[in-house]
Amino acid sequence: MNRKLISVILIILTLMVNQSSAQEQNKSHVKLGIAGLTHGHVGWILDAMKKGDVEVVGIAESNREVAERYAKQYGFPMSLVYPTLEEMVAKTKPEGVTAFGPIFDHLHVVEVCAPLHIDVMVEKPLAVNGEHAQKMARLARENGIKLVTDYETTWYPTNHLAYQMAVDEKKLGEIRKVIVCDGHQGPKEINVQPEFLAWLTDPKQNGGGAVVDFGCYGANLITWLMQNQKPLTVSATLQTMKPDVYRKVDDEATIILTYPGTQGIIQASWNWPFSRKDMQIFGRTGELFAASRHEIDYRLAGEDKETKKELPERLAPYNDPFAWFEAVIRGDIIVSPTDLSSLENNLIVVEILDAARESASTGKVVHL
Incomplete structure (x- = not known):
């Protein structure tokens, strides 16, 4: 095949790729x-x-x-x-x-x-x-x-690297403990909109305080890591540390989930000194800390110090909820039952939150 023919083929292929890319970019929105x-x-x-x-x-x-x-x-x-x-x-x-x-x-x-x-x-x-x-x-x-x-945390590249290392590649060994901390100083303290505050602190409209507002993040992530396995037991303690501010709902929640060989701890709070959404995973042979959307560090077996990384955003549409939702509606993305956003995962999340409220009110461990 002579060089001229090869050049023509390459030009045609380039034009086809560019046209396909342009069509993708110009695809009308849902x-x-x-x-x-x-x-x-x-x-x-x-x-x-x-x-x-x-x-x-x-x-x-x-x-x-x-x-x-x-x-x-x-x-x-x-x-x-x-x-x-x-x-x-x-x-x-x-x-x-x-x-x-x-x-x-x-x-x-x-x-x-x-x-x-x-x-x-x-x-x-x-x-x-x-x-x-x-x-x-x-x-x-x-x-x-x-x-x-x-969930905001669905789009964090650090959480997806954590899943890859802990679940797909099993680099941490068997998962023994997962600790998820979420929250901030409190919705009133950070000056959320008045209409948001009104129902966020209403036990009927929100289902609870910090236990629902931020407890759901940990339940979602741990259910994901456990691949939709339900916990054996749920126990929880709910407190209202600022009763003058939050008269009807809790502002502090700790939820403990047990699985065969694994424990999950969810710390949801409106009393943190700063905003946080982070996750720690401890395995038999390694540990990992997803500190924020972009910062992660881990230490594996045989290593004498932690590896720290700052991750870029995930590729579109997996970095944006609305672009992703559009792709789901079009059928370009099929939601797996074990995905973070799936109905199956989130039915378990609600079951965990129900059990947490029951445990806190009765003082007993709830078996699922």
């Missing part, structure tokens, strides 16, 4: 709706909308004052906002809906969207309790929709 604006994390999707990274066709929010504040902040027209979810989905026909309201309202979102075959992503946790979670799961399965749960 039409998304937002159910609720009262969750403090809603700024993530509103910011993505402002940048043109997602297409939001409608917003359901009954609190017009809240909607107007966000409309001014992010520059979207109030014509996008509808007073009810039912009206929003009927008039805008989204392909997927993201839920950013009270956890108690997640069931209603699925009740409205599932019969219309609209996929749903809820902001963590899946549900306020097991009863709601099971109803949501049944509706999702009967109507064939994707029902997924978003």
Whole structure:
């Protein structure tokens, strides 16, 4: 084959690759709706909308004052906002809906969207309790929709390296202990939005205080590491260290999970001196500390010091919840039952949180 022919082939291949890349970049966005604006994390999707990274066709929010504040902040027209979810989905026909309201309202979102075959992503946790979670799961399965749960920590590259090392490659040996710490100084102390604080500290709307707000992260990560194995037992202690601030809910939670040969400890708090989302894994022959989204250190058998790494972001769409949700809706990504966002994982998360509240109230270990 002469050089001229080889050059022509290379040019054609390059053009084909570039065209494919351009088509991927120009692929139209999935039409998304937002159910609720009262969750403090809603700024993530509103910011993505402002940048043109997602297409939001409608917003359901009954609190017009809240909607107007966000409309001014992010520059979207109030014509996008509808007073009810039912009206929003009927008039805008989204392909997927993201839920950013009270956890108690997640069931209603699925009740409205599932019969219309609209996929749903809820902001963590899946549900306020097991009863709601099971109803949501049944509706999702009967109507064939994707029902997924978003956690900030799902997109941390450090957590995925931790899983790779501990589970896939077994570099730490058998996992003996996992400690997950999440939280901050307290929602009031860090000045969350008043509408967010109102339901975050309501035991009906949120299901509890720090035990739900931050306990769900540890339950999600440990369930993932244990590949959806349920714990044998759950025991928990809940405290309210600032009763003058949090009169109705706990602000401090410690949950202990036991598995054959493994223990999981979840420390969820509104009393940390600073914000944190970190995880430690101790195996028989090594240990690992995922200190933040990008920082991780580990020490393996035979090593006399720790290895420290700063990781880059994961490749798209695995670095962004909304790009990932779009890919799930399109069918480009199939959610595995053991994935962090899966329905199966998050049903176990809610079961753990239910058991933790029961243990704390009765003073007894709960067997699952």
